[in-house]
Amino acid sequence: MTAVVVEALLKSAVLLFVLLTATAYEVLLERKLLGRFQVRYGPNRVGPWGLLQPLADGIKLLTKEDFAPAGADRVVYVAAPVLLMTVALFVYAVIPFGPEVELFGRRVTLYLADVNTALLLVLGASSLGVYGLILGGWSSNSKYSLLGGLRSSAQVISYELSLALAVLAVVLEAGSLSLVRIVQAQEQGWFVLRQPVAFLVFFLSALAETNRAPFDLPEAEQELVAGYQTEYGGFKFVMFYIAEYLAMITQGALAATLFLGGWHGPLLPPVVWFVLKVLLFVVVLIWIRATVPRVRYDQLMGLGWKVLIPVALLNLLVSAVLLL
Amino acid sequence: MEVFLFAVGAALSLAGGLGVVAARQPVHSALSLLVVLGSLAILYLTLAAEFLAVLQVIVYAGAIVVLFLFVIMLLHTRTPESRPSRVGGQWALAVPLGLALWAGLSAAVWGLPGARRDLPQGFGTTESVGRELFGKFLLPFEVASLLLLVGIVAAVVLGSSPTTPAGPRPGGGDQA
Numbered sequence: 001m002t003a004v005v006v007e008a009l010l011k012s013a014v015l016l017f018v019l020l021t022a023t024a025y026e027v028l029l030e031r032k033l034l035g036r037f038q039v040r041y042g043p044n045r046v047g048p049w050g051l052l053q054p055l056a057d058g059i060k061l062l063t064k065e066d067f068a069p070a071g072a073d074r075v076v077y078v079a080a081p082v083l084l085m086t087v088a089l090f091v092y093a094v095i096p097f098g099p100e101v102e103l104f105g106r107r108v109t110l111y112l113a114d115v116n117t118a119l120l121l122v123l124g125a126s127s128l129g130v131y132g133l134i135l136g137g138w139s140s141n142s143k144y145s146l147l148g149g150l151r152s153s154a155q156v157i158s159y160e161l162s163l164a165l166a167v168l169a170v171v172l173e174a175g176s177l178s179l180v181r182i183v184q185a186q187e188q189g190w191f192v193l194r195q196p197v198a199f200l201v202f203f204l205s206a207l208a209e210t211n212r213a214p215f216d217l218p219e220a221e222q223e224l225v226a227g228y229q230t231e232y233g234g235f236k237f238v239m240f241y242i243a244e245y246l247a248m249i250t251q252g253a254l255a256a257t258l259f260l261g262g263w264h265g266p267l268l269p270p271v272v273w274f275v276l277k278v279l280l281f282v283v284v285l286i287w288i289r290a291t292v293p294r295v296r297y298d299q300l301m302g303l304g305w306k307v308l309i310p311v312a313l314l315n316l317l318v319s320a321v322l323l324l
Numbered sequence: 325m326e327v328f329l330f331a332v333g334a335a336l337s338l339a340g341g342l343g344v345v346a347a348r349q350p351v352h353s354a355l356s357l358l359v360v361l362g363s364l365a366i367l368y369l370t371l372a373a374e375f376l377a378v379l380q381v382i383v384y385a386g387a388i389v390v391l392f393l394f395v396i397m398l399l400h401t402r403t404p405e406s407r408p409s410r411v412g413g414q415w416a417l418a419v420p421l422g423l424a425l426w427a428g429l430s431a432a433v434w435g436l437p438g439a440r441r442d443l444p445q446g447f448g449t450t451e452s453v454g455r456e457l458f459g460k461f462l463l464p465f466e467v468a469s470l471l472l473l474v475g476i477v478a479a480v481v482l483g484s485s486p487t488t489p490a491g492p493r494p495g496g497g498d499q500a
Contacts, residue, residue, distance in 0.1 A: 076351070116449050120378040127386025131358070134393055138351060150397065157390065177450055 011112055015092055023245040024054035030286045037290035064234035069141055076139035081239035084132025088243040091125045094118035095253050096180045098263040098270040114180040123164055130156050137228035148227025151217055158304040163205035165312035169198040169319045170258045183262030190261040197315045199259045201308050206251040213289040217297050252281030326370050333366035350396045358389045373448040
C-alpha cells in the first residue's frame with residue numbers, strides 16, 4: 001500500500017514538473033515559430049537562442065502586483081484560474097505515455113492510473129474546464145470579460161459534443177474506454193486509418209476546444225480586448241495561460257492516444273514516439289494559427305452544430321453497422 | 325480510507341447544500357450546487373459505482389450547472405442584493421417538513437439489511453451498467469429518451485419567435 005502511494009506521488013511530481021516545463025517551452029516554441037512564419041527571429045535575447053525566455057517571463061509575471069479590478073467578486077475571481085489549471089492538469093492522471101518499463105528493479109507503468117472509464121474522465125474534466133472560463137469572465141466585472149466568457153463557454157460546450165461523438169467511434173473500434181486498452185488495440189494499425197472522418201472531426205473540434213486560431217473568438221482582440229482574461233494579471237494570468245497551453249498538449253496527447261497509435265512505433269523507445277506525436281500535433285496547431293484568419297462567430301457555431309455534429313453522428317452510425 | 329472519503333464527500337455535500345440556500349448571490353448558489361454534485365460523485369465512488377460517478381460529473385457538473393450559470397448571467401445583472409429576504413415566513417413550515425423527510429429517509433435506510441455483500445465481478449463498470457441498461461431496463465430507457473425528445477421539440481417550438489415562419493432566420497441566429 002505505502003509503496004503504491006509513494007510510487008504514485010513520485011510519478012505525479014515528475015509529471016507536474018515535465019508538464020509545467022513543457023508548457024513554458026511550448027510558449028517559446030510558438031513565439032519562435034510565429035516569428036519564423038512572419039519572417040522575423042522571435043525571442044533571441046535571453047540566453048542562447050532565447051532559451052531562457054520562459055524563465056524570465058515567469059519571474060516577471062510572478063513578481064507582479066496581485067490586483068483585482070474594482071467590483072470584482074474576489075473569491076470567484078481567484079477560484080476561476082485555479083479551477084481551470086487544476087482541471088487541465090487532472091487529465092494527465094489517465095493518459096498513458098508508454099507501456100510498463102523496468103526502473104530500479106521495479107515494474108513501473110508509464111501512466112498514473114488505468115481506469116476503465118478513463119476516456120469519460122478526460123471528457124468530464126474538459127467539461128469542467130468551462131467553469132474557469134465562464135466564472136473568470138463573470139467575476140471580473142467587465143463587459144469584455146463577460147462577453148468573452150460567454151462566448152468561449154458556448155464554443156467549448158458546442159464543440160465538446162462533436163469531440164465526444166468523434167471519440168466514440170474510436171471506442172467502438174477498441175471496445176474499451178480505457179486509454180491503455182485503446183493504445184494496445186492499435187498495435188496492428190492506427191485508428192486514424194480506420195476512422196479518418198472521426199479524426200477530422202476530432203481535429204477541428206480540438207482546435208475549437210482549445211480556443212485556438214482560427215477559432216479564437218473569445219480573444220478576438222478587435223472586439224473583446226482579450227476575452228475572459230482581460231482583467232487578469234500576474235500569477236492568476238499565468239494560471240490561465242498554463243491551462244490554455246496545457247490544453248494544446250492535452251489535445252495532442254489525446255490525438256496520439258486515440259488516433260495515432262499512442263506509444264507504438266518502430267525503432268525508437270515508446271515514450272519518444274509518444275512525445276514526437278504530441279509535438280507534431282502542437283506544431284500543426286501553431287502552424288494553423290500563423291496561416292488561417294479568424295472565422296466569424298456565427299460561422300463557428302454553424303460549423304459545429306450543422307456540419308461537425310451530423311457528420312460525427314453519421315460516422316458513428318456507419319462504424320457501428322460495419323463493426324456489427 | 326472509505327470512511328474518510330465518505331466523511332469528506334458527506335461534509336462537502338452538506339456544506340454545498342447550505343450554500344445553495346444561504347447564498348445571496350445566484351451565481352454563488354449555482355457554485356454551491358456544483359459542490360454538492362461533485363461531492364455526490366465522490367460518494368458514488370465509495371459505493372464502487374465509478375461509471376455513475378463519472379457520468380454525474382459530466383452530465384450534472386459539466387452540463388446542467390453550466391446552463392444554470394448561463395441563464396443566471398444572461399438574465400441577472402449583478403446588483404447589490406439589498407432587497408429583503410423573501411423566505412421569512414417559510415421557516416416555520418420548512419423545519420418540520422425537513423425533519424419529517426429526514427425521519428422517513430432514516431427509517432428507510434434503517435430497515436435495509438445491514439450485512440455487507442461482496443460485489444459481483446465488474447460491478448459499476450461501464451460494461452455492466454450498459455448491459456443492465458440495454459437489457460433489463462431497455463423499455464424504460466427508450467421511453468425516457470422519447471420523453472427527452474418531446475422536451476427538445478417543445479423547447480424549439482417555444483424558442484422560435486411566433487412572427488417568423490419556420491426556417492432559418494436571416495443572419496444565422498443569435499450570438500451566444
